[in-house]
Amino acid sequence: DIATVERRAKTGKTTITYQGKPAVELKLFRSETGDSLKSAKILHNWLEKTRPKLPPNIQLQVYNERWEAINERISLLLRNGLGGLVLVVAILFLFLNGRVAFWVAAGIPISLMGMLAVLYLAGGSINMVSLFAMIMALGVIVDDAIVVGEDGFTHFQIGEKSLLAAEGGAQRMLAPVTAASLTTISAFIPLMMIGGTMGNILIDIPIVMICVLVASLIECFFILPGHLRHTFHNLKYEKPTKIRQKLDSGFNILRDKYFRPFVTIIIDFRW
Structure with missing residues (x-):
């Protein structure tokens, strides 16, 4: 033997691996008017049809699904x-x-x-x-x-x-x-x-x-x-329940005894 021939990336070239194995990254981008949810559905339908046709040593993995x-x-x-x-x-x-x-x-x-x-x-x-x-x-x-x-x-x-x-x-x-x-x-x-x-x-x-x-x-x-x-x-007309009567009574007291006098003071001394 005078040489060993092997397939590898060029020196300095970026390589991608997945779980220690060589990989190829593909990114799917939608158009400006596209629908992300429809695009994802189309991708998954394509994956379901394509995966059974691939050799055993080739896998398609999806990640970072926005x-x-x-x-x-x-x-x-x-x-x-x-x-x-x-x-x-x-x-x-x-x-x-x-x-x-x-x-x-x-x-x-x-x-x-x-x-x-x-x-x-x-x-x-x-x-x-x-x-x-x-x-x-x-x-x-x-x-x-x-x-x-x-x-x-x-x-x-x-x-x-x-x-x-x-x-x-x-x-x-x-x-x-x-x-x-x-x-x-x-x-x-x-x-x-x-x-x-x-x-x-x-x-x-x-x-x-x-x-x-x-x-x-x-x-x-x-x-x-x-x-x-x-x-x-x-x-x-329906007679209010006891709970409703108490609530209305409390609200009226809050409005008449506290809120209205407070608003009157604010109006009188607005400056």
Whole structure:
């Protein structure tokens, strides 16, 4: 023998090993408009068809699957959304009628669906940043509906007819609720003006928040009053339970004995 011939990498060339064996790394990237979850499904279907055809000494192993993180964010969003819905209904039930609380809480899924429709039409996508923005938006979605629903229910309790109470609640709260939403929207607009790579990453946050707030306004002024009118019309007087009476009594004491005097002092000495 005058030589030994073997296959090996060139000197200085990067080599990849997996469990001590030579390996080849392949990376799958989705397009800008692609769906990570669909791409992962296509990859796994291809692996199931390809693995049986390979020789025994060749294996295909998948690692660092980022779509799993997106799946976790979606699960987190659903858990937070459901948890927020339950908490909102429970808290509203302490102060409002159960049916009114239900329709007020219905603003959460309605606003989210409206936001998703606008996001789709605008060419956006569901990614980690947009999912984070959705989770953050859960805390502000239902605020508008709470104010409109509580005002309408209060006027219904003092004797207004169902139609007038529901319609009047929307009319009276139109200016303050719209102003409050516009101030929140204005806080997120500067994020849309950030340029470069960071701007491309953060752009989904203001888009999602603005879409959610606009959808919430539409829901509480165009959809909620109809539900409230129907609820008020079918609402029958029921004597409050002892727990509810104690809760209302405690709330009235807090409002009349402490809150109103405090607000009066603040107004008198505003400067």
